[in-house]
Amino acid sequence: MLDSYFLQQLINGLTIGSAYALIAIGYTMVYGIIGMINFAHGEIYMIGAYTSLIVISGLAALGIAWLPVVLIVALLGAVIVSSSMGWAVERVAYRPVRGRHRLIPLISAIGMSIFLQNYVHLAQGSRNMGFPTLMEGGFTFGDAGSFQTSLSYIQITIFVITLICMAALSVFIARSKTGRACRAVSQDLGMSSLLGINTNRIIATTFVIGAALAAVAGLLLGMYYGSIDPLFGFIAGLKAFTAAVLGGIGSIPGAMLGGLILGVSESMTSGYLSGEYKDVVSFGLLILILLFKPTGLLGKPEVEKI
Amino acid sequence: MLEVRDLSMRFGGLLAVDRVSLDVQEHEIVSIIGPNGAGKTTVFNCMSGFYRPSGGKILFEDREIQGTPDYKISRLGLVRTFQHVRLFSRMTVVENLLVAQHRHLNTNLFSGLIKTPNYRLREQKSLDRAAYWLNRVGLLDMANRDAGNLAYGQQRRLEIARCMVTEPKLLMLDEPAAGLNPAETRELNQLIISLKEDYHVSVVLIEHDMSLVMEISDRINVINQGRPLASGTPDEIRHNDDVIKAYLGEA
Numbered sequence: 001m002l003d004s005y006f007l008q009q010l011i012n013g014l015t016i017g018s019a020y021a022l023i024a025i026g027y028t029m030v031y032g033i034i035g036m037i038n039f040a041h042g043e044i045y046m047i048g049a050y051t052s053l054i055v056i057s058g059l060a061a062l063g064i065a066w067l068p069v070v071l072i073v074a075l076l077g078a079v080i081v082s083s084s085m086g087w088a089v090e091r092v093a094y095r096p097v098r099g100r101h102r103l104i105p106l107i108s109a110i111g112m113s114i115f116l117q118n119y120v121h122l123a124q125g126s127r128n129m130g131f132p133t134l135m136e137g138g139f140t141f142g143d144a145g146s147f148q149t150s151l152s153y154i155q156i157t158i159f160v161i162t163l164i165c166m167a168a169l170s171v172f173i174a175r176s177k178t179g180r181a182c183r184a185v186s187q188d189l190g191m192s193s194l195l196g197i198n199t200n201r202i203i204a205t206t207f208v209i210g211a212a213l214a215a216v217a218g219l220l221l222g223m224y225y226g227s228i229d230p231l232f233g234f235i236a237g238l239k240a241f242t243a244a245v246l247g248g249i250g251s252i253p254g255a256m257l258g259g260l261i262l263g264v265s266e267s268m269t270s271g272y273l274s275g276e277y278k279d280v281v282s283f284g285l286l287i288l289i290l291l292f293k294p295t296g297l298l299g300k301p302e303v304e305k306i
Numbered sequence: 307m308l309e310v311r312d313l314s315m316r317f318g319g320l321l322a323v324d325r326v327s328l329d330v331q332e333h334e335i336v337s338i339i340g341p342n343g344a345g346k347t348t349v350f351n352c353m354s355g356f357y358r359p360s361g362g363k364i365l366f367e368d369r370e371i372q373g374t375p376d377y378k379i380s381r382l383g384l385v386r387t388f389q390h391v392r393l394f395s396r397m398t399v400v401e402n403l404l405v406a407q408h409r410h411l412n413t414n415l416f417s418g419l420i421k422t423p424n425y426r427l428r429e430q431k432s433l434d435r436a437a438y439w440l441n442r443v444g445l446l447d448m449a450n451r452d453a454g455n456l457a458y459g460q461q462r463r464l465e466i467a468r469c470m471v472t473e474p475k476l477l478m479l480d481e482p483a484a485g486l487n488p489a490e491t492r493e494l495n496q497l498i499i500s501l502k503e504d505y506h507v508s509v510v511l512i513e514h515d516m517s518l519v520m521e522i523s524d525r526i527n528v529i530n531q532g533r534p535l536a537s538g539t540p541d542e543i544r545h546n547d548d549v550i551k552a553y554l555g556e557a
Contacts, residue, residue, distance in 0.1 A: 177408065177429075184394050184405040191392045194354060196380040196409040196472060 009271035017263020023240035024255035026210025042237020048215025086211025248299025314361035383475035395454030403436035
């Protein structure tokens with residue numbers, strides 16, 4: 001029989017990991033297409049969380065409390081605001097400097113990230129804000145008296161929404177016309193352009209998709225943690241970036257896998273060692289992967305043809 | 307249909323192309339030949355919007371196109387290949403042809419999501435066109451393989467098919483026979499002539515394989531060290547003293 005304590009850590013890890021995976025997809029898609037890391041991505045996620053908090057408070061003020069409506073409207077609001085932010089980041093911080101030395105877009109993205117963080121500081125205040133959980137309770141397994149495994153409704157919601165998002169993204173990339181163009185652009189940007197694909201639009205699309213998924217994660221993790229602050233995106237961004245590298249940056253299934261592995265290893269560390277060690281473990285994993293398999297678990301090694 | 311007037315391209319202190327002029331009429335195969343480093347590919351790069359030329363004009367159907375972004379040039383019907391194969395190697399053969407028709411499918415995301423009848427119709431059309439061209443270049447059996455797994459000669463044919471599904475008016479081929487064996491080169495010959503005869507596409511060709519050039523070209527332009535050296539029919543070029551000198555050195 002599975003140890004119920006272990007099972008609990010696994011559930012917690014998969015919950016947090018699937019949210020990491022959602023954010024990691026944004027990093028990996030942008031990297032896959034333009035070969036650059038979007039360092040403002042964590043902030044987009046944070047803005048998604050703030051937007052959904054604002055929407056939820058607004059709906060509460062109007063007296064609307066029916067859960068499905070609140071959840072859907074909050075998701076929509078967060079996705080719309082974050083997607084426009086993602087689009088704007090590409091337009092302002094990436095497109096004007098694309099094709100220059102790689103450090104230049106990196107610096108402009110960091111600038112963008114600092115700007116967004118401080119903007120939210122000013123607009124929303126720098127203190128923690130409580131985030132309504134919206135749903136209480138859950139299922140518990142195991143006999144009373146010993147350790148009981150619990151699976152809360154919110155964890156189930158996180159799993160389900162993440163699964164839906166990932167399935168939708170996979171179908172989009174594999175089947176749709178725009179998805180096909182995304183794959184083409186990520187393989188050979190110049191050739192795609194010569195075949196008449198508007199590559200600027202495709203690049204903007206990947207920023208928008210990544211931002212939309214980050215916004216979903218923002219709402220889900222906001223509910224899960226129960227409080228948000230303007231620095232909320234920074235550490236989550238780093239974790240998701242680690243997840244993307246772990247799975248193989250540029251690979252979407254890799255980002256999903258990397259997120260789950262990272263989440264599980266973190267919760268196992270908190271559960272069996274100590275919560276303080278979880279960041280040590282996740283960034284230690286990053287170092288190990290970079291040392292022994294720099295292309296990540298599912299990344300393909302770059303073979304230069306001569 | 308295409309006219310290049312006094313085209314110049316300067317990279318720093320190097321004048322790679324110096325006042326080259328050429329023209330292509332409808333229904334014509336025009337070759338550009340010259341020793342290595344003569345500037346042939348640079349001319350191509352200017353024509354396809356890869357480079358913005360330092361001087362001169364490029365007119366396509368009486369429209370100036372120099373400096374126009376490459377995706378807009380290809381939408382006008384001017385499509386090119388490269389010296390080395392540039393397929394999307396991790397996509398299947400048929401996907402390579404579908405993605406090339408991206409702009410023909412230019413519907414918005416919304417109609418793609420709910421798959422309107424119009425969208426389905428266009429999707430079907432582009433699939434039909436892809437199948438037609440795969441059959442034409444003998445790759446129909448390979449449709450679902452990854453393009454990167456094809457043999458080299460097949461990859462070159464797929465590249466031409468990928469250009470053709472965009473329904474170009476003018477095709478620019480940069481050394482299409484490079485790396486092909488004699489049998490494959492003969493097949494390519496037939497294909498290029500058929501593009502002109504059956505599909506009414508004009509072709510501009512850069513090629514080193516003289517047998518190919520002489521056999522299929524209507525006219526030939528010779529470039530040497532960035533400058534135009536001669537132009538004329540294959541027969542005129544074959545007997546041109548300047549050309550013989552440039553290729554064989556002074557006697």
